[in-house]
Amino acid sequence: xxxxxSKVLDQVxxxxxxxxxxxAHVSNAEIARRVNLSxxxxxxxxxxxxxxxxxxxxxxxxNPEKLGFDLLCFVFISSxxxxxxxxxxxEEAFRQMPEVLECHCLTGEYDYLLKVANKDRRDLQxxxxxxxxxxxxxxxxxxxxxEIKYSSVLPIWDGDEVDEGKFE
Amino acid sequence: xxxxxSKVLDQVxxxxxxxxxxxAHVSNAEIARRVNLSxxxxxxxxxxxxxxxxxxxxxxxxNPEKLGFDLLCFVFISSxxxxxxxxxxxEEAFRQMPEVLECHCLTGEYDYLLKVANKDRRDLQxxxxxxxxxxxxxxxxxxxxxEIKYSSVLPIWDGDEVDEGKFE
DNA sequence: TGTGAAAGAATGGGTCG
DNA sequence: CGACCCATTCTTTCACA
Numbered sequence: 001x002x003x004x005x006s007k008v009l010d011q012v013x014x015x016x017x018x019x020x021x022x023x024a025h026v027s028n029a030e031i032a033r034r035v036n037l038s039x040x041x042x043x044x045x046x047x048x049x050x051x052x053x054x055x056x057x058x059x060x061x062x063n064p065e066k067l068g069f070d071l072l073c074f075v076f077i078s079s080x081x082x083x084x085x086x087x088x089x090x091e092e093a094f095r096q097m098p099e100v101l102e103c104h105c106l107t108g109e110y111d112y113l114l115k116v117a118n119k120d121r122r123d124l125q126x127x128x129x130x131x132x133x134x135x136x137x138x139x140x141x142x143x144x145x146x147e148i149k150y151s152s153v154l155p156i157w158d159g160d161e162v163d164e165g166k167f168e
Numbered sequence: 169x170x171x172x173x174s175k176v177l178d179q180v181x182x183x184x185x186x187x188x189x190x191x192a193h194v195s196n197a198e199i200a201r202r203v204n205l206s207x208x209x210x211x212x213x214x215x216x217x218x219x220x221x222x223x224x225x226x227x228x229x230x231n232p233e234k235l236g237f238d239l240l241c242f243v244f245i246s247s248x249x250x251x252x253x254x255x256x257x258x259e260e261a262f263r264q265m266p267e268v269l270e271c272h273c274l275t276g277e278y279d280y281l282l283k284v285a286n287k288d289r290r291d292l293q294x295x296x297x298x299x300x301x302x303x304x305x306x307x308x309x310x311x312x313x314x315e316i317k318y319s320s321v322l323p324i325w326d327g328d329e330v331d332e333g334k335f336e
Numbered sequence: 337t338g339t340g341a342a343a344g345a346a347t348g349g350g351t352c353g
Numbered sequence: 354c355g356a357c358c359c360a361t362t363c364t365t366t367c368a369c370a
Contacts (some may be wrong), residue, residue: 017228017230017235020227020228021227021228021229021230022174022227023225023226023229024192024193024226024228025192025226027185029244035261036254052234053231053234054230054231054234054235055228055230055231056228056229056230056231057191058191058192058193058226058227058228058229058231059189059190059191059192059226059227059229059269059320059321060185060188060189060190060192060223060224060225060226061189061223061224061225061226061227062185062222062223062224062320062322062324063221063222063223063224064322066220066221066222067185067222067322067324069171069322072272074272074281081210089239091316093284094316094317095316095317096322098323099322100317100322101317101319101320101322102315102317102318102319103315103317104242104312104313104314104315105244105312105314105315105316105317106310106311106312106313106314107309107310107311107313108308108310112316113242113310117322117323139316140280140300142275142276142278143274143275143276143336144272144273144274145212145272145273145274146272146273146274147270147271147272147273148259148262148263148269148272148273148280149262149263149269149270149271150228150273151270152227152229152269152320153227153266153269154230154232154237154269154285155234155266155285156230156235
């Protein structure tokens with residue numbers, strides 16, 4: 001009996017999460033083999049992990065270049081807006097723009113960092129005009145020249161839990 | 169004969185890709201219903217899309233906060249290295265580091281932008297020391313204060329009707 | 337390419353150790 | 354919690370158009 005709150009994740013949970021965050025399409029049965037459990041047991045655990053919010057979603061990662069998105073940009077924005085209501089409007093606008101893949105609020109010189117996927121320079125210009133219309137004046141745009149690494153894999157395994165003392 | 173390489177994607181392909189990039193777990197049969205095709209036809213198309221590289225991978229997105237990753241950072245790096253071999257070593261080092269989720273080569277003042285997931289300040293310090301050992305001197309780190317949007321969904325559907333007359 | 341049918345797996349619920 | 358069973362659903366192959 002550990003704690004009342006919510007079961008802490010055990011090694012098997014971590015293993016399952018790690019498999020799924022790398023290859024979501026691996027079958028239940030295959031996971032069961034790898035973690036030495038039965039397939040229904042794995043199923044139960046995955047459902048629990050989903051319900052408790054450890055797994056947010058499952059997605060297919062498409063190849064941007066094959067689909068014509070050659071222009072990945074990082075846009076740094078300083079908003080001189082300081083009313084929180086107006087900031088809410090601004091942020092909601094970012095969320096609604098399909099070319100904005102990510103938006104983060106940052107410390108430092110700029111308030112927001114946007115990751116933006118555009119097909120060509122014309123699309124990029126259209127996008128920047130949209131930003132101007134939102135009242136954003138201070139923008140700095142950096143072009144992504146080359147993607148060295150792109151992943152969503154959190155080091156849940158590598159961190160310090162690692163002890164591959166698999167029983168038997 | 170039009171193009172030898174690969175048939176251009178049609179509307180149904182785009183629809184399938186769009187469904188999968190948002191919800192990878194949707195069953196073949198369900199997709200078939202949505203695009204008005206039979207289940208085997210959808211299966212064939214998805215296999216083709218995978219083989220031709222339109223779909224790179226399928227992953228589960230985990231919840232960073234639930235897993236103790238409260239410190240998302242963006243690290244800007246200027247390398248004063250100009251030998252391409254040494255740059256290769258550097259980039260490979262970035263790829264190997266599990267806390268580095270993304271690494272992009274950028275235009276602008278800094279050469280590299282890294283997105284880094286750490287659990288706490290101690291981990292962050294450890295990470296920055298690793299960078300120093302690699303000979304990196306000019307580093308600027310911005311903390312992610314809040315995530316406004318996080319997505320890998322390319323606007324293949326929303327942007328405009330994808331109907332390129334380009335071969336390959 | 338597409339469809340329909342059919343075999344072979346995997347999923348998901350229930351019950352019992 | 355986990356294993357086993359069972360009905361249901363999904364995947365994947367095949368003949369055929």
